Amino acid sequence: MSKTALPPAATSPPVRSGLAAVDRYLETGYATVPGMSSRFAAAICCGLLRMQTEMGVGGPAVEIGPFEGRFFIAIAHALAMGETALGIDLFDWPNPEVIDRFQANCAKHGLASGRHMAWKADSRTMTPAELLAKLAGRRPRFVHIDGEHSRAALTKDLELATAVLAPEGAIVLDDMLHPGYPTLMVAVHEYLQRHSEMCVLCIIDRETVVAATKFVLCRADWFKRYEERLLEAYKDNVWPLGADFEPHWCLVLSLDTRLADIV
Numbered sequence: 001m002s003k004t005a006l007p008p009a010a011t012s013p014p015v016r017s018g019l020a021a022v023d024r025y026l027e028t029g030y031a032t033v034p035g036m037s038s039r040f041a042a043a044i045c046c047g048l049l050r051m052q053t054e055m056g057v058g059g060p061a062v063e064i065g066p067f068e069g070r071f072f073i074a075i076a077h078a079l080a081m082g083e084t085a086l087g088i089d090l091f092d093w094p095n096p097e098v099i100d101r102f103q104a105n106c107a108k109h110g111l112a113s114g115r116h117m118a119w120k121a122d123s124r125t126m127t128p129a130e131l132l133a134k135l136a137g138r139r140p141r142f143v144h145i146d147g148e149h150s151r152a153a154l155t156k157d158l159e160l161a162t163a164v165l166a167p168e169g170a171i172v173l174d175d176m177l178h179p180g181y182p183t184l185m186v187a188v189h190e191y192l193q194r195h196s197e198m199c200v201l202c203i204i205d206r207e208t209v210v211a212a213t214k215f216v217l218c219r220a221d222w223f224k225r226y227e228e229r230l231l232e233a234y235k236d237n238v239w240p241l242g243a244d245f246e247p248h249w250c251l252v253l254s255l256d257t258r259l260a261d262i263v
């Protein structure tokens with residue numbers, strides 16, 4: 001059988017974060033919570049949070065658009081003692097009871113009430129000062145942007161996240177390279193032009209069209225430190241050719257690391 005005929009990752013062990021509470025939730029709870037982020041991306045993002053803690057990087061985590069909490073619960077479990085996860089959502093879709101389901105899912109999957117906050121708010125009109133006040137002045141080390149999927153909203157959310165982010169922090173963008181949202185890439189490239197201090201740390205490839213690709217961004221001066229650790233922890237998932245952001249290159253992490261069979 002040729003290499004390309006193998007089903008991708010069919011026999012690979014599931015990718016882990018290296019944090020017991022997170023990996024337990026990924027194993028037993030993640031798929032039961034409605035949501036649109038992949039388990040693969042959650043494991044790697046929580047692995048990144050573990051690396052931050054190991055490097056002495058602390059602070060809260062923020063998600064714009066936690067919905068029912070699938071990805072949010074994983075992130076909150078990855079935080080260190082005393083750190084908080086904040087979920088910002090309109091909490092009106094598909095009905096107003098979504099906030100009750102979010103809270104119930106957090107409780108059911110072991111998040112103590114002091115470790116997370118839900119904020120029913122519109123990120124499009126939120127100022128950095130308002131967000132920082134909600135976080136008691138602590139700059140987040142991790143922001144996941146998964147709110148409104150328009151070019152204008154992503155531009156606004158990216159500026160908000162960048163204004164409050166800790167210098168060592170990471171911003172994760174959902175639904176990148178998604179066939180349904182082609183203009184999100186325009187917002188990302190315009191953002192990278194405006195913010196030469198930021199770069200793409202890695203691309204986390206999709207599992208499915210629903211659980212789609214994420215980009216992880218960080219400050220350029222943190223790129224090497226994070227890349228080294230990601231390479232070490234997830235070497236089995238490195239797609240060999242990487243991603244070309246002209247002239248910057250970054251890692252592509254995937255469950256399918258094959259190349260085309262050309263001979």
Ligand SMILES: C[S@@+](CC[C@H](N)C(=O)[O-])C[C@H]1O[C@@H](n2cnc3c(N)ncnc32)[C@H](O)[C@@H]1O
Nearest residue numbers: 035036037065067071089090122123146147148
């Ligand atoms: C695709 S869902 C997020 C899925 C979730 N992050 C996950 O991984 O399972 C998008 C969420 O963004 C929220 N949202 C959309 N526009 C928003 C805005 N302007 N401010 C805050 N939340 C918003 C929606 O209410 C919805 O819950």
